[in-house]
Amino acid sequence: MTDKPLVLDVDGTFLATDMLLECFWAGLGRDPIATLAASVRHVTRPERLKAELARIAGLRTELLPVNSEVAALAATALAQGREVVLASASDRTLVTRLAADYGLSERVFASDESENLKGARKARALVAAYGEGGFDYAGNAPVDRKVWAHADTAIVVGDPASARQIEAKGKEVMRLPGGWRPADLARALRPHQWVKNVLLFLPLLAGHVFVPGPWFAALIGLIAFSLAASSIYVVNDLLDLEADRLHPTKRNRPFASGKVPIGVGMAAGVASGLAALIIAAFLGWPMLGIVTLYMALSLAYSLRLKRLRWIDIATLASLYTIRVVAGALASGVGISGHLIAFVFPVFIALGAVKRITELTLATSDDRLPGRGYGRSDRGDLLNVAVLGMVGALLSFFLYSFTDQARALYPTRLWLWLALVPIGLWLVRMIRMGWLGRQDYDPIVFALTDKRGLGLLMIALGLMFQAARLWGGWLGL
Incomplete structure (x- = not known):
């Protein structure tokens, strides 16, 4: 056993994250203008950049994910009476706070506004x-x-090339696991959420278009929207790191838990966004415009709008509605104002259900982290959901009297009967959210809920009957 001090690097070693990037994203969430200005102003002076971003971010170091293997090593060293010291290129105020959080030595080696303590500079300080x-x-x-x-x-965390090089020089090396898995990055892109983009096919169903060409074009649009959504999910998760770490289940998300480095996520987000725009451009300028609008509104939602009561629900409804419009643009199928007048209040109801679900599943009466709602708002949210439901059903009923409805649905009685399963489905969605039996995303839940899907299939079947499509398909 040795009594020599155990010195731990911080970013990627003691912590399963990088404090500079943590400060950048926390700063974007708190004060985006100041954060971007500081990043541009001090881009060539990392020591000043780290100090300025640390001041803006107000980072809670006790919430940062820790590398369990390194933490166990530190605990063993402390139990043996050894000094455990943090030495990092991160800002000194943050490193000092982190050391205090875990009962490590008050003596730290870190960057300040005059020196970036990295590489050879760190080595000189430790040898001195x-x-x-x-x-x-x-x-x-x-x-x-x-x-x-x-x-x-030399204790090497997840860098086998360096470990081999050091061993070749005859130095004792201890290897600890590190790095990240592609499967965790894939999970961060949330491919299960892509199912929401089936909304792009809604104009085709509403217009009774069943030829391959428009459906293939809508499928290409779906791919573009899925990649665009993944890029925004990355941004959203990076902006929500602190809130996610305070959440009972979201704390396990890849970035919040430290399973995927922030830098890797940023690269994946940029790549997904660029791919989305390229694919959208292939479908034409209108599609490129709607994907760009979707990404811009999603970014505004992530940066600010999701923290504003009621505005966040309207924004969610708008993002869902944009998908429906995108389906019409991608496929070349016209979209009527009647369809928008029906789906928007549906999405308002589902946006309220999303917040109701979160509040029902919350473990305390405090306001949701990063949101403007507390449990006392459940009643008001329920009222909004019910109003959205009533508005959608009323819009559907009034549509049945229009010239367009008469042309598409000659047998109006069947169209009225379709209101019953649609209404039952909306009631079910609201009820399941109120009871906390939903996923945090109501659209994803709706597309995996067998009973709910059954109601929607019945409604669709009745609408096809109203359109006299079954007779043509079945040769009757």
């Missing part, structure tokens, strides 16, 4: 404090090789 070979050092990146060269034992 403890002497050549007077400490064990844990790090995770090639830049740490300059520090490992002066340590007694």
